[in-house]
Amino acid sequence: MLESERHQIIIDSLKEKHTVKLQELVELTQSSESTIRRDLTQLEEKKYLKRVHGGASSLQGKLQEPSMIEKSSKNLQTKQKIAVYAASLIEEGDSIYLDAGSTIFELIPHLPEKIVVVTNGLMHVDKLLERNIPTYVLGGYAKPKTKAMIGRGTLDSLQQYRFDKCFMGVNGIHPQFGYTTPDQEEAQVKQLAISLSREAYVLADDSKFSEIAFSKISDLHTATIITNQIETDTEEQLSTKTKIKVVTP
Amino acid sequence: MLESERHQIIIDSLKEKHTVKLQELVELTQSSESTIRRDLTQLEEKKYLKRVHGGASSLQGKLQEPSMIEKSSKNLQTKQKIAVYAASLIEEGDSIYLDAGSTIFELIPHLPEKIVVVTNGLMHVDKLLERNIPTYVLGGYAKPKTKAMIGRGTLDSLQQYRFDKCFMGVNGIHPQFGYTTPDQEEAQVKQLAISLSREAYVLADDSKFSEIAFSKISDLHTATIITNQIETDTEEQLSTKTKIKVVTP
DNA sequence: TCGTTAATGAATGTTTTTGATTGAAAATGG
DNA sequence: CCATTTTCAATCAAAAACATTCATTAACGA
Numbered sequence: 001m002l003e004s005e006r007h008q009i010i011i012d013s014l015k016e017k018h019t020v021k022l023q024e025l026v027e028l029t030q031s032s033e034s035t036i037r038r039d040l041t042q043l044e045e046k047k048y049l050k051r052v053h054g055g056a057s058s059l060q061g062k063l064q065e066p067s068m069i070e071k072s073s074k075n076l077q078t079k080q081k082i083a084v085y086a087a088s089l090i091e092e093g094d095s096i097y098l099d100a101g102s103t104i105f106e107l108i109p110h111l112p113e114k115i116v117v118v119t120n121g122l123m124h125v126d127k128l129l130e131r132n133i134p135t136y137v138l139g140g141y142a143k144p145k146t147k148a149m150i151g152r153g154t155l156d157s158l159q160q161y162r163f164d165k166c167f168m169g170v171n172g173i174h175p176q177f178g179y180t181t182p183d184q185e186e187a188q189v190k191q192l193a194i195s196l197s198r199e200a201y202v203l204a205d206d207s208k209f210s211e212i213a214f215s216k217i218s219d220l221h222t223a224t225i226i227t228n229q230i231e232t233d234t235e236e237q238l239s240t241k242t243k244i245k246v247v248t249p
Numbered sequence: 250m251l252e253s254e255r256h257q258i259i260i261d262s263l264k265e266k267h268t269v270k271l272q273e274l275v276e277l278t279q280s281s282e283s284t285i286r287r288d289l290t291q292l293e294e295k296k297y298l299k300r301v302h303g304g305a306s307s308l309q310g311k312l313q314e315p316s317m318i319e320k321s322s323k324n325l326q327t328k329q330k331i332a333v334y335a336a337s338l339i340e341e342g343d344s345i346y347l348d349a350g351s352t353i354f355e356l357i358p359h360l361p362e363k364i365v366v367v368t369n370g371l372m373h374v375d376k377l378l379e380r381n382i383p384t385y386v387l388g389g390y391a392k393p394k395t396k397a398m399i400g401r402g403t404l405d406s407l408q409q410y411r412f413d414k415c416f417m418g419v420n421g422i423h424p425q426f427g428y429t430t431p432d433q434e435e436a437q438v439k440q441l442a443i444s445l446s447r448e449a450y451v452l453a454d455d456s457k458f459s460e461i462a463f464s465k466i467s468d469l470h471t472a473t474i475i476t477n478q479i480e481t482d483t484e485e486q487l488s489t490k491t492k493i494k495v496v497t498p
Numbered sequence: 499t500c501g502t503t504a505a506t507g508a509a510t511g512t513t514t515t516t517g518a519t520t521g522a523a524a525a526t527g528g
Numbered sequence: 529c530c531a532t533t534t535t536c537a538a539t540c541a542a543a544a545a546c547a548t549t550c551a552t553t554a555a556c557g558a
Binding site: 018019021052053054055057122125126128129130132134135136137138139140141142144147149153154156157160 | 252257378383384387388393396398406409
């Protein structure tokens with residue numbers, strides 16, 4: 001049986017059952033245990049399922065709503081697709097910074113466990129702790145609307161850290177001015193975090209490209225923008241900007 | 250049966266029944282007692298349930314029905330009574346520090362609006378922002394169980410501030426050693442916050458007097474303990490300790 | 499065709515999970 | 529209060545599942 005056929009069977013099984021035993025899959029596919037194990041390992045890497053002892057379990061399984069099942073049977077949503085890809089860049093042992101905001105929030109379910117996270121997003125903390133990920137939070141003023149930590153105290157806290165990678169959300173991306181955000185104080189935090197990271201990633205689903213309001217982050221340096229769709233000319237403009245790379249999952 | 254299947258069954262059972270007996274689960278899952286015990290231990294660690302003698306009980310179940318009705322129909326609970334009194338001590342324009350923990354959490358609904366709050370309790374932030382109270386949060390390591398900020402970074406953040414009043418929870422009060430807490434790092438934060446405050450208040454409902462585990466906060470200085478019931482001899486012992494005052498609402 | 503690469507399944511030794519057993523601790527019922 | 533029963537945590541050996549390695553087979557381009 002073809003590899004892609006097996007994969008389809010495995011995914012289909014999980015759509016119905018939430019969990020599936022390895023031996024069941026051996027029977028269904030008429031393949032060896034080894035092969036199924038390899039399939040499961042691959043599918044787990046691609047975040048289609050979670051391996052458990054004795055088989056595999058659906059990622060969405062615990063939320064038993066039919067609407068969620070639909071979601072998983074179709075393609076992943078844009079935001080999730082970006083999130084999954086971004087998470088795949090993280091390696092065990094990494095020390096990473098997570099920006100506040102909903103785009104970055106989507107990242108959390110896909111993070112590997114053996115990392116250390118620093119964040120200025122209070123929204124993120126609960127979910128990070130649920131996942132048993134050691135979490136440090138920046139101090140400072142709690143911005144009411146977004147629950148992001150900002151201000152002088154936040155910058156001071158941030159100075160103490162160094163990161164392997166940082167993941168930033170944006171309120172807008174502008175072909176000439178780079179990625180943008182309307183709140184000057186939030187921008188300062190982003191900027192400093194980027195400068196403390198070896199690698200910087202900016203997550204942007206396409207809705208971000210239509211934003212108008214922005215304040216330029218002037219001295220951004222090396223960064224990778226992860227997005228889905230982008231008009232060719234925009235990409236060209238971004239690509240020619242120093243050290244900015246654009247990738248799509 | 251797969252581990253994740255069993256876990257799902259256990260969680261599902263608790264969604265309906267509030268509590269479930271270990272033997273029931275043994276039957277449902279066709280697994281041994283030992284296995285179910287191990288499952289319950291794991292699920293308790295992940296905060297999905299609470300183990301009780303003979304089985305397990307839902308975490309949210311208690312909060313829904315019985316206690317809320319009792320609470321609203323009867324007089325204010327002890328904790329609330331203490332909270333209302335403590336909040337009445339705060340004046341407009343005050344700069345106050347709120348310790349992490351459930352006792353202090355009760356304070357928030359009763360706070361006046363025109364104050365500034367600093368806290369190390371992540372649990373508190375949402376409710377404070379709801380009340381439109383300007384809130385600063387200490388940075389540092391997020392302690393998973395209590396969502397309190399602790400560690401070196403927290404102490405550094407804290408140094409920046411000065412408070413008119415601080416309100417501390419305790420895990421136990423000991424007649425000889427003063428108020429106590431089992432976590433040394435949490436104790437350090439408490440201690441520093443107190444030393445940065447003009448006035449210090451310790452909130453303790455009577456359940457706190459029976460705690461055993463404690464680590465002494467050695468150099469506590471002036472403080473007022475707000476509690477409800479206290480045995481006369483204990484109060485005398487506490488009162489004779491330098492500068493500690495005991496009041497009851 | 500040949501040589502190279504990728505996929506597969508069998509064989510190996512290791513790790514994890516499991517259920518039975520033990521004595522300790524907690525609840526129960528006089 | 530004590531005696532009895534139930535529940536519990538800790539330990540251990542067997543079984544199941546596991547990752548890894550290796551030889552075989554199939555697929556592919558030169």
